[in-house]
Amino acid sequence: MVVMDETSCMPAIAKFYLEFTCEESCGKCSPCRIGNKRLCELLEKITNGNGTMDDLNALRNLAAVIKDSALCGLGQTSPNPVLSTLDNFWDEYVEHVVDKKCRAGVCKKLMQYVIDPEKCIGCGKCAKNCPAETISRTDYTAPGHKLASMVIEQSKCVKCGACYQNCKFGAISIK
Ligand code: SF4
Ligand code: SF4
Ligand code: SF4
Structure with missing residues (x-):
């Protein structure tokens, strides 16, 4: 068994x-x-x-x-x-x-790393460590205020997990 x-x-x-x-x-x-x-x-x-x-x-x-x-x-x-x-x-x-x-x-190949704009503080550490240079800054508008957040371009992601390991704010999850 x-x-x-x-x-x-x-x-x-x-x-x-x-x-x-x-x-x-x-x-x-x-x-x-x-x-x-x-x-x-x-x-x-x-x-x-x-x-x-x-x-x-x-x-x-x-x-x-x-x-x-x-x-x-x-x-x-x-x-x-x-x-x-x-x-x-x-x-x-x-x-x-x-x-x-x-x-x-x-x-x-079916995994997706996703950044939660509510948790991301825009420190940029994930982008700095991404070997595929597929993470960029974007504006995210939350109710009442505007925040900086990062976003992953999924088509270029090689699923190395470096962003996930480097984010100290728990903003990146695997879907
Ligand atoms: S090829 Fe596979 S099924 Fe056929 S005899 Fe050999 S081990 Fe058995
Ligand atoms: S490391 Fe985390 S908190 Fe920093 S920009 Fe990337 S996702 Fe946002
Ligand atoms: S998993 Fe790797 S390639 Fe994909 S976004 Fe994160 S650091 Fe970049």
């Missing part, structure tokens, strides 16, 4: 177990040798934020074919992590492909 909590990402867990099978496969039969590689590629795509609903269907269909047609127990059981996570954590898969969100905060 493996116990996991909300910090475990189910598509990433399925990928982890499949990578093990790909390493261990002897290569004698193609469902295991090739099919598991294709499953891994689909999971890679999904955890990188490039997956689609069609990929989820392909994942389920291919996993079922491998389970039915692989020669030995290794290949026949290898798709179980995919099938059981699809059955029990379908919402998490959908979030990855539709909302481009990883609720466990594991899939780096």
